[in-house]
Amino acid sequence: MKLSVVILNYNVKYFIDLCLQSVLAATKNIDTEIIVVDNASVDGSVPWIKAQFPQVKLVVNNENLGFPKGNNMGVSQAKGEYVCILNPDTVVAEDTFSKALDFMDKNQQFAIMGPKLIDGSGTFLKESKRGIPTPAVAFSKVSGLYKIAPKLFGKYYNMRLPKDKSGPTEILVGAFMFMRTEHYRELKGFDEACFMYSDDIDLSYRSLQLGKQNYYNPDITVIHFKGESTPKDFAYQLMFREAMNYFYKKHFHVSRLVKVWIKLATNIFSYLKRMRGTNSIIKKKQPYCYWLVSDELDLKIEVNKNALFLHTSGIKGVLEHINRQTEIIFDPDTISFAEMIAFMNEHKGGFSYKFLSSDKSHAVGSISSNAKGEVLVMS
Numbered sequence: 001m002k003l004s005v006v007i008l009n010y011n012v013k014y015f016i017d018l019c020l021q022s023v024l025a026a027t028k029n030i031d032t033e034i035i036v037v038d039n040a041s042v043d044g045s046v047p048w049i050k051a052q053f054p055q056v057k058l059v060v061n062n063e064n065l066g067f068p069k070g071n072n073m074g075v076s077q078a079k080g081e082y083v084c085i086l087n088p089d090t091v092v093a094e095d096t097f098s099k100a101l102d103f104m105d106k107n108q109q110f111a112i113m114g115p116k117l118i119d120g121s122g123t124f125l126k127e128s129k130r131g132i133p134t135p136a137v138a139f140s141k142v143s144g145l146y147k148i149a150p151k152l153f154g155k156y157y158n159m160r161l162p163k164d165k166s167g168p169t170e171i172l173v174g175a176f177m178f179m180r181t182e183h184y185r186e187l188k189g190f191d192e193a194c195f196m197y198s199d200d201i202d203l204s205y206r207s208l209q210l211g212k213q214n215y216y217n218p219d220i221t222v223i224h225f226k227g228e229s230t231p232k233d234f235a236y237q238l239m240f241r242e243a244m245n246y247f248y249k250k251h252f253h254v255s256r257l258v259k260v261w262i263k264l265a266t267n268i269f270s271y272l273k274r275m276r277g278t279n280s281i282i283k284k285k286q287p288y289c290y291w292l293v294s295d296e297l298d299l300k301i302e303v304n305k306n307a308l309f310l311h312t313s314g315i316k317g318v319l320e321h322i323n324r325q326t327e328i329i330f331d332p333d334t335i336s337f338a339e340m341i342a343f344m345n346e347h348k349g350g351f352s353y354k355f356l357s358s359d360k361s362h363a364v365g366s367i368s369s370n371a372k373g374e375v376l377v378m379s
Contacts, residue, residue, distance in 0.1 A: 003032045003097060004080030004181065008070040009088045010039040013048050014364045014375050015225060016088035017357045020053050022337045026092050030101070033057060036088075037074045039064040052358050067174065068190030068199045075189060078181055087175040089373075091223035091355070093338035099220050100178045111212030112179045112204060114172035115220035116163065118341075120366030120373060122348030124163050125224060129216040130171035131155035132205060134252065161216065169216040170208060174200030175224045186210070191250075205251060221341050225366040225373050287327035287352060291318045294331030299360060299378060315343060322350040329354045329363050329376075 005023055009016045016036070023034055037059045038046050046060055059073060075083055082101060086092075096115070104113060117125040131137055133156060140146050140153035150159040161167045174190075177200065187206050190199045204214055291310045292299060299311075310318075315335065318328060328351050330340045344353060354365030354376060366373030 001031050001033060001079045002081055002101065003027065003030055004075070004078035004083045005032060005034045005086055005097075006071055006074035006078060006083060007034070007036045007086050007088050008039060008067060008074065009036055009041060009045055009049075010064060011041045011043045011045065012088045013041070013043045013045045014357050014362050015373070016045060017048065017052060018332075018355050018364060019086070019088050019090055019092075020049070020056060021332050021358055022091045022093070023086070024053070024055075025094050025332070025337055026097050028094075030097055031080075032097070033079060035059065035074045035077055037061065037070045039066075039070050066192070066194075068194060069192045072189040072192065075181065075184055080181055083179060083181045083184055085174060085177040087224060089225040090175055091337060091341065092176075093221070093341050094336055095338060096220055096222065100217075103217060103219075104178065104180070107215070109213060110168075110215040111183050111207045111210075112172055112177055112214045113217050114169070114178070114214070115176055115222045116216075116218035117173065117175060117222055117224045118345060118348070119369035120223065120225045120353060121368070122344035122346075122353070123369065124348075125173075125226070125369060126157040126163075127173045128163070128218075129158040129161055129169040130173070130201075131158050132170050132208075133201065158216070164218050166215070166217050166219065168213050170214060171201050171204040172214050172216070173224075174203075175226075176222050177203070183207070183212070202250070221345055223341060223344070224369075226369045286325075288325040289321055290327050290329060291321065292329045292331070293318075293335050294329075294356070295334045296331065296360065299331075299356075315339070318351070319347075322347065327352045327354060327365075329356065331356045331360075332358075 005027070007016065007019065020034070027034070034056045036049060036056050038049075039061050040063050046058065049056060049058055057077070059077070061070065061073075065073070071085055082104060084097070084100070100113060104110065114128060117128040119125055133141070137155045141156040145153040146156055146159065154160065158169045161169060187203060187210070191202050194202065207214060289310060293315050294311070315328075318326065330353065332355065340355070352365065352367050354363040354374075356363050356378070361378055363376040363378060364373055
């Protein structure tokens with residue numbers, strides 16, 4: 001078997017539905033197994049996946065075991081030469097895995113590869129490529145110095161490497177990590193002592209310690225809605241702080257003063273993310289116009305009665321409505337995932353976007369990388 005795709009799910013029924021639609025489209029011509037590990041979801045995810053995607057191998061846990069242990073369980077059953085750790089709130093293009101496999105087959109020197117990630121609005125996610133967050137690097141991030149002098153202080157987001165240029169990078173994000181299964185097992189997977197948040201940093205860092213190189217590849221673009229199963233609340237703030245404290249304690253010998261700084265910095269960082277998420281919800285506006293890209297003429301949507309609903313089987317006509325509170329709803333049976341991603345990449349900020357579920361009953365999407373997305377009911 002060439003590829004194992006491992007997806008850890010927790011209470012994101014309609015987002016994992018979209019994710020699995022895209023993964024199945026991207027693996028049609030590849031010898032692949034899809035392993036979904038469910039961490040005790042209570043939103044009906046398990047029966048939904050069984051009904052809509054019977055070809056998926058489903059592992060059901062009776063409790064939430066965390067990100068590291070859940071993924072390690074999935075990879076323990078993987079038979080593929082390569083493994084892709086994939087978040088349930090992602091969307092891949094039809095050529096994502098063929099490109100990834102071709103690249104890794106030709107570049108044996110690279111250990112872990114990550115793509116260019118964009119959020120649900122099409123905006124580039126800076127965490128696609130990062131440096132090791134040493135205390136000094138973390139200070140430049142939290143203090144905002146990286147914005148003032150990115151080439152000097154921009155190591156946290158590896159800003160010397162442009163977002164559209166490929167190259168080595170120290171840290172990759174756990175939303176999409178592509179590697180040889182043998183390498184994952186050599187690393188003994190994610191560190192299960194950390195429930196979540198610093199696990200991808202730790203795995204990337206341990207890969208470097210083995211003398212390997214990690215790689216950022218913007219020739220592959222993947223949507224990551226972010227935070228669907230981890231809302232930015234106070235519990236998140238505490239969990240993030242403890243995760244980063246664990247990482248520093250594990251890998252760096254620091255003074256008591258630096259430990260105090262780390263605790264303060266992680267508190268500030270997680271608090272600001274929580275506030276940005278809250279503000280995103282407050283600022284959200286109801287779209288004035290919905291544009292459905294679908295060949296199914298009888299689809300309707302339950303929206304505000306003042307909203308105008310447009311229907312078309314094409315996408316170009318919507319450009320005249322750019323920046324007019326227009327929301328595009330993509331039907332994966334009509335337009336390819338590659339076309340959706342390319343359109344969002346090109347017209348980021350001009351529209352908001354949603355995507356139809358496999359049974360056309362719902363549409364999901366997100367306007368911000370800091371807040372949970374939205375589910376619309378179709379009728």
